[in-house]
Amino acid sequence: MNAMLPFPDISPEIFTISIFGTEFALRWYALAYIVGILLGWRLVVAAARAPRLWRNDRPVMTPGQIEDLLFWVILGVILGGRLGYVLFYQFSYYVANPLRILQLWEGGMSFHGGAIGVILAAFFYTKRYKLNTLSVGDLVALGLAPGLFLGRIANFINAELWGRPTNLPWGVAFPTQAAQYCPEVTGVCARHPSQLYEALLEGLVLGGILIWMAWRRGAFKSEGLVMGTFLAGYGAARFAVEFVRQPDAQFVSDGNPLGLALQSGGYGLTMGQLLCLPMILIGAFFILRARRNP
16 A cells, blocks of 8 residues: 555534534634634734835825725625635536525635635725725735635645545545545545645745745835735646646546546646636736836
């Protein structure tokens, strides 16, 4: 049998309490959202309190305005993430069962949908209060990495969104029945821990680059540069991980074992890769625009 790592014995629920016969559980995934938002908020406030990071030593927002924007961002994450999952991944199912769209506790969130929700929320906020849209976008992009990192760690603890089967020594034997369904594998099936790949690339690496750009390279003085770097960086990281990430079950069939959403002649792209391409192109546009108009 190939070397592999056992799945850690961590319950998805941190604790459960019973109130009047009804059980309420705090899950790692919910805690990841809460802590990620709080860390991102504090990081953004720290940047707003450092005038030297900004053009003419004038931050685009005050800490009070950031707190006000935080509500809009949370709303954009929840609504955008849920609607994105419905539209991009399970459209026919939710058309047949529209009331289940509201059942958020059953899971089902799309990062790309959440990103669109955050972008729209920030856009309307800046127009309402007459703020520089690109500079606010830079500030919001800086605060996203902690949530991405913790969210992917929570995905790993939940034993969800795992990768394709692998014989590499760091392959993980996820315990769920779906993860262990590998017809081509004899015995225990080890899979790429793609959640941890994404936590490393999208959270630690990309977040570190954005912090370095803001504090060491004066990136906030070039409007759109931090936002463009985030969009292109996330898109590139997710596009690469998709090669080893197990696609959603609805895209997999006997004639399409790789779960490609767009294919021709046995080659193609997954839904995640299709959604990342516009992010990479838009991010590259804002990077070039910032470089040409410093």
